[in-house]
Amino acid sequence: MEAFAEIKPGKRYLTRIYLGIMLWFVGRAVQAAAKVDKEVAKEFENMPDEYTFCLGAFPNGPYMIVGKDAIGRVRYKGGNPDKHDIHLEMGLKSLGNLFTMFTFRESTPVANARDRLFVCGDVPNACACVRVLDIVQVYLLPKPIAKLAIKRYPRWSFKRHTLDRALVLIRTLIGF
Amino acid sequence: MTTHFSFLCRTKTSAGTNALEHLPFELSGMGAKKPMVIQDAASRKLKRHKCLIRAFKDSGMTLGIAPAVPEPALSGSKKKPEATAQFIRDMYATYREKGYDAIIAVGKAAAADMAKALNIAVTLGPDALKGTDITAPLNPLIYIPTGVDTVTATAASVTFNRKAFTSPYLAPDQAVIDPAMLIPDDRDSLLDAALFCLALGCEVHALSGNPPARAYAAALVELAAVPLAQMIGSYSESNLKLRKKAEAGWQKQLVQAAVISGYLTDGSRPLLTLALGREISGDSGRVSLGMIMTVLLPAVLETLGRDRFGSLLLPLSGMERFSTVPVSQQPVTAVQTIRGLLNGLHAVTGGHTPRTLAEAGWQRDALTALAADENIQNITRDTAQDVLKCILTHACDGSPVTAPLG
Amino acid sequence: MYIPDYFEFCCRVKIVAGHDGLEQIPSLLTAMGSSAPMILTDKGVRAAGLVDVVETALGGNLTIPTIEDDVPPDSDLNVVHRLADVYREKGCDAIIAVGGGSVLDTAKGINILVSEDSDNLMEFTGAGALKRPLRPLIAVPTTAGTGSEVTLVAVIADHANNRKMLFTSYFLLPDAAVVDPRMTLTLPPHITAATAMDAMAHSVESTVMMSKNPLSDAHAREAMTLISKHLVSVIKNPSDKDGRLALATAATMAGIAFSNAMVGMVHAIGHSVGSVCHVPHGTCMAILLPYGLEYNLHKAEDRIADLLLPLAGPEAVVSTPADKRAQAAIDWIREFNKELNQITSGRHATRFKDLKGHDGTPMVPKDKLPEIAATAMGDGAIFYNPEDMDYEDFLMVTEAAWEGVPLDPTRIKKG
């Protein structure tokens, strides 16, 4: 007979690094889009000041935290939810689920339909955050990949697809 | 639908890709941090717990991997009762000493039943296994199947040391079906499971008049009927690679069916195909349980359902076919469909599977005697003797029940 | 049968239904070790005499320490705290919640406090804050519609801070739902119609959503079949007890289907019309249901086509070519609404324009439609809808439902 074994499963370091980078990128892109894109700016306007939301994996991250500061500017606030007052938490039920999503094998709506997502916080703002993330994905991703990530690819103006997209990308990279 | 009914299935079903990934979240929702993994011999040997360990990475939880459960375990408790009792004693001690707070059973019914018995011990104390009423939730219990089985792992009951326990709280809190955990089953096991699920689902759907039970049963019949028809259709497929691939697909679907079948065997409704089937297949030993249950099914439906089970044709043959059959012919067509499957199987196996109890080696006299047996009366919950006789004699020669009783 | 790549299904509530359903409560409580239940209800339910029916059915063997009916139409944090104190003072050990959504939400809130021995409900907000089973809770629904007796969320309003708190946990599910037709026997025809159409919307929407699965579909199909078979005859003959039982059972089954496969735009807009214009939920559902299907038609044609059988029966399937079945199912729902309108002497509305308040003024003035569309943008049900919706889409659908005309297919954006 085999012996009883007590095992502490380890961590997926490479996955965590990849997701950390992706979340950093998305977080900064939300900050950038809030400056460039009118629709994103409007969604944030409707949220209270200092409203902060977090996206990540249960139970130990990685996370990205985005929120408004005291004077209403939208900021990427890093990856540590313990340092902030979080009003809305959107989480994938496991690191693996988040990885599946950020490798575009499962879109956000599909992950949600498959019960892989959980939301803690008020629903209207959660809806707004999902719309913001959808817009940001359209900015960041090439059309064929973005189509996999969202329900309906939007019909944007030529300017929004080109100039605004370039601005969002530049602002994301240099972070202002 | 009847004028009163009740239904309870406490088990959450989760099935499909990456199902294991959700386990830490689910366990934490039940307040558990340190689950103990109980596996049957096949799963332990193939180290299925490694998939589990992978899924628990980054969860911060600790897993205890127990040795394989002694087999044959509880369901065939005639053998090795000491080994089983010893296993429970050992695991009980470890669970308590090391602070485990949940059980994950991996494997077939042997693992699930052992886990249920262990869960009684760790929640209510080891003395509870001598017999007690279970009236409140036990500690968290997750069941992860590794293949199909005709002993229902997800049923809300368990037998330990010849003591039968029945309580909704015995059923696993969750059944997690992840294709990554499956160990290929051979064709005969798949066939047996498909027939088992088909018979059980048809009987509940046709005879229970209980809408929630009918809903589960409809899903069960659909999940079983489609792979069954395909298995018969491609029985003589000689390309091994194609066959293995097809079998893997059927297994995925039939494991879901097998899990659901347990939800309908909680003892709250008499299931004649199952009760009689166990008795008959156990005695001959030659013919599998699922096979015997399906052979019994037409006679059970015709004797007890009379002409009121037409809606069974829908899950059995799908919307297109169902819609073309007049209401008055629906019951007959449903029975014909079931007989068609039996006859088709008989043909593709070169006559090796029975279409009737006579072909399974039973004599009419023996069956008549069986109908009058006291033990049978008990297990069929006092179904009238002439009803049993009607079912068994018609299943014996495969003749339709033209004049239903009462 | 559609088997998604991954699905979850769970209904941990014991369904006890029948003409003698209420009489089963004492033995249900005994089996859970309880003997002193608090009866929780609201003033409307009590005034309708339903609590008396429950009390009589429970018989003399059960002591009922208290009957509390001070539950507001939308559950309130202070009320929950106050009633939890009553529960403790009177030595209760279970709750029987007789009523609709708000009574049950209040009961769930009380049950958290008394089970966790806490005096601050805030500690348990959100998903997964509860880690262990609560005390016994039995739900007795009094409308055949909402399905709240099998849902795992509780919404409790904190009126002082003007916010709604959401609680989500399997531990919030009642231990049993007792479905007894005596609770719905006195519902007037137009309310019977509206509540049944709420259940219809739950079952229909659940089969069209992205999170549908074999078990939710089976529950939904059973519910649809029961409603389409019994609703008209119950409205024509309100004392039809078997029909009432079938409708009440269907409502619970539909509740099981939608609490697993969720609902979509019909509910998103419906909630919004309810909160902006105070239109009863079931009425919104009846009006909006065909539009929810029309809008999603290009994404879910097969799923909608499959509705034709449970709704209209086998003859309709045979006589309709496969590619016309989805449209036929939508048309059937419109016709069904018209029939309900006729047999309720016009009280079952088929468009928002026709709804009148007690004083005869329109309930949904046309200038409210933009506000309705904006509010719907914040409804979580939209997450599960097959096709996405923006403000323009919400407004377009709401306008069509106001006017009572089908959607213009050219105006549905297909990405």
Ligand SMILES: [Fe+2]
């Ligand atoms: Fe509803």
